[in-house]
Amino acid sequence: MDFELFILGSSSATPSKGRYQSAQLLKVHTDFFMIDCGEAAQYQIGRYKLNHTKISHIFISHLHGDHFFGLVGLLSTMNLYGRKTPIHLFAPPGLDEIIQVQLKYSETVLQFPLHYTTLDKHVSEHILDHPLVDVYTIPLDHRIKCNGFLFKEKPKPLKIDKNKLPSDLSLLEIAQLKQGIDVVDENGNIKARVDEICLKALKSRSYAYCSDTKVNPSYLPLIKDVDLLYHETTFLDELSERANTTFHTTAKQAATVAKEANVGKLVIGHFSSRYYDVEPFLAEAGAIFEKTYLGVEGSSFAISKRVKDENND
Amino acid sequence: MDFELFILGSSSATPSKGRYQSAQLLKVHTDFFMIDCGEAAQYQIGRYKLNHTKISHIFISHLHGDHFFGLVGLLSTMNLYGRKTPIHLFAPPGLDEIIQVQLKYSETVLQFPLHYTTLDKHVSEHILDHPLVDVYTIPLDHRIKCNGFLFKEKPKPLKIDKNKLPSDLSLLEIAQLKQGIDVVDENGNIKARVDEICLKALKSRSYAYCSDTKVNPSYLPLIKDVDLLYHETTFLDELSERANTTFHTTAKQAATVAKEANVGKLVIGHFSSRYYDVEPFLAEAGAIFEKTYLGVEGSSFAISKRVKDENND
Numbered sequence: 001m002d003f004e005l006f007i008l009g010s011s012s013a014t015p016s017k018g019r020y021q022s023a024q025l026l027k028v029h030t031d032f033f034m035i036d037c038g039e040a041a042q043y044q045i046g047r048y049k050l051n052h053t054k055i056s057h058i059f060i061s062h063l064h065g066d067h068f069f070g071l072v073g074l075l076s077t078m079n080l081y082g083r084k085t086p087i088h089l090f091a092p093p094g095l096d097e098i099i100q101v102q103l104k105y106s107e108t109v110l111q112f113p114l115h116y117t118t119l120d121k122h123v124s125e126h127i128l129d130h131p132l133v134d135v136y137t138i139p140l141d142h143r144i145k146c147n148g149f150l151f152k153e154k155p156k157p158l159k160i161d162k163n164k165l166p167s168d169l170s171l172l173e174i175a176q177l178k179q180g181i182d183v184v185d186e187n188g189n190i191k192a193r194v195d196e197i198c199l200k201a202l203k204s205r206s207y208a209y210c211s212d213t214k215v216n217p218s219y220l221p222l223i224k225d226v227d228l229l230y231h232e233t234t235f236l237d238e239l240s241e242r243a244n245t246t247f248h249t250t251a252k253q254a255a256t257v258a259k260e261a262n263v264g265k266l267v268i269g270h271f272s273s274r275y276y277d278v279e280p281f282l283a284e285a286g287a288i289f290e291k292t293y294l295g296v297e298g299s300s301f302a303i304s305k306r307v308k309d310e311n312n313d
Numbered sequence: 314m315d316f317e318l319f320i321l322g323s324s325s326a327t328p329s330k331g332r333y334q335s336a337q338l339l340k341v342h343t344d345f346f347m348i349d350c351g352e353a354a355q356y357q358i359g360r361y362k363l364n365h366t367k368i369s370h371i372f373i374s375h376l377h378g379d380h381f382f383g384l385v386g387l388l389s390t391m392n393l394y395g396r397k398t399p400i401h402l403f404a405p406p407g408l409d410e411i412i413q414v415q416l417k418y419s420e421t422v423l424q425f426p427l428h429y430t431t432l433d434k435h436v437s438e439h440i441l442d443h444p445l446v447d448v449y450t451i452p453l454d455h456r457i458k459c460n461g462f463l464f465k466e467k468p469k470p471l472k473i474d475k476n477k478l479p480s481d482l483s484l485l486e487i488a489q490l491k492q493g494i495d496v497v498d499e500n501g502n503i504k505a506r507v508d509e510i511c512l513k514a515l516k517s518r519s520y521a522y523c524s525d526t527k528v529n530p531s532y533l534p535l536i537k538d539v540d541l542l543y544h545e546t547t548f549l550d551e552l553s554e555r556a557n558t559t560f561h562t563t564a565k566q567a568a569t570v571a572k573e574a575n576v577g578k579l580v581i582g583h584f585s586s587r588y589y590d591v592e593p594f595l596a597e598a599g600a601i602f603e604k605t606y607l608g609v610e611g612s613s614f615a616i617s618k619r620v621k622d623e624n625n626d
Binding site for chain 1: 326327328329330333353355356359372376377378379382383385386389390393394401405407408410411414415417419420421456457
């Protein structure tokens with residue numbers, strides 16, 4: 001399946017030239033999962049020729065405006081385009097009220113179901129059991145209640161190498177092999193071995209989104225070994241004190257997190273509008289964690305399938 | 314004083330390629346009066362190098378989202394930039410609640426006063442007595458309560474031609490001349506004539522904003538003879554039936570309004586996203602009212618000072 005991240009906005013609270021507020025789309029097979037929805041996200045979706053009709057789930061990290069001011073506009077546009085299929089919205093308490101009051105005064109009735117899941121726990125929760133991925137919250141450390149999100153591909157049945165498949169296996173026994181379980185006969189002898197008949201397993205891919213937060217060791221176990229980590233870097237290290245008091249992260253700190261968590265790649269964003277040029281973020285983080293990338297508007301990051309490394313998975 | 318209109322958005326409910334939702338700035342001397350504030354208006358202000366700190370008054374026509382979804386983001390940005398000077402907000406009932414609920418959940422306290430004037434009358438009101446302009450509502454005919462706005466420059470004292478000023482006039486008598494009143498001596502004889510001593514009066518300039526509405530003769534007297542009229546044209550005449558049922562206007566209808574109201578210039582906008590090319594709007598309206606202009610993003614319309622036409626003012 002496709003598993004690819006599209007960045008719609010890289011700015012923090014105030015927009016700056018050419019930079020938009022936080023919003024991302026994670027392509028999961030044919031659907032888009034939206035992560036945060038800053039103002040003008042719907043314009044950015046159009047600009048990059050992505051398609052809002054493919055959005056099925058929306059995850060809002062917290063209720064600072066730069067992470068949700070684009071949501072009601074996007075929902076309105078979906079409605080005007082005649083959407084009928086549901087949207088599943090995951091957000092902290094309050095967003096439902098914010099949406100409803102705006103729909104009420106504009107006398108708008110959404111023509112599609114909006115299923116709302118309130119995220120109010122202070123520990124990680126399994127919030128979505130989707131056929132292709134599981135989604136968990138990552139409780140972060142910000143000024144108001146804030147969650148990151150971990151998207152983890154579900155393990156798939158193993159594939160059989162048909163040339164090696166014994167002809168005397170039943171369908172039930174083949175299904176058992178695909179689940180990774182050796183087939184044993186009634187006398188206890190091994191009849192078919194997974195490692196001889198099945199192709200190597202593919203690694204379950206994963207993406208973790210961490211914005212907004214100061215660095216806190218509490219969330220490191222949740223992002224351990226993810227293929228792709230997005231971590232906010234509002235400031236450069238020169239403003240680490242300001243990062244601390246505003247509950248944000250510096251590029252250096254985010255890179256250190258990526259290294260400690262042994263992630264595959266690090267994408268950084270949520271840059272303060274005081275920085276006109278964001279290349280210094282890449283330099284600062286890249287010096288600590290080489291596989292760092294700028295999550296600027298229009299960039300995308302495909303997470304490729306790869307064979308499971310038995311020593312490290 | 315400067316009296317100039319800047320167009321930030323020309324799209325109707327759903328944004329389309331390169332077109333943004335309704336938002337305008339009217340420069341009144343050194344201040345900006347904002348008229349409607351669709352999503353991403355703050356981005357458009359930045360794009361055209363206008364300055365949000367100069368905005369003093371905001372007028373919202375109605376609570377369909379494409380006319381106000383950018384407001385809370387703009388107010389938040391003003392706050393983050395340390396604004397202390399007040400904003401005067403004029404809007405239908407409900408917008409206050411919409412703003413407050415969003416500030417509440419984001420734990421934001423505005424550091425500047427937000428003075429809210431609720432517009433709930435069904436007749437034209439004088440809503441602002443500003444040192445330079447008077448502002449009146451223009452009740453429109455839309456699906457929900459909607460006002461246009463009429464901005465009318467205040468008459469200024471006449472200017473004296475100093476070479477023609479008799480030397481025996483008191484300061485009080487000179488002030489009287491500037492108000493357009495002849496000076497008469499104690500015997501009833503005219504001592505100084507306005508038309509001999511004063512320069513010709515400048516016309517009070519005016520701008521009328523009409524969006525969203527179907528055409529209704531009730532508002533024609535309010536926009537009579539304005540220098541500049543913005544009128545929505547959501548559809549071309551080919552969709553006049555749809556314009557009627559959705560309480561919108563066609564380009565042909567807006568031009569007919571401009572002609573009947575004897576306005577100076579007509580600016581059109583609020584184009585439906587079904588039209589990729591908006592030139593046909595100009596052709597259709599221009600055939601009826603020659604001085605028609607497309608109010609596309611980035612366009613501006615200065616209303617020049619001109620001498621009062623005594624036969625027609």
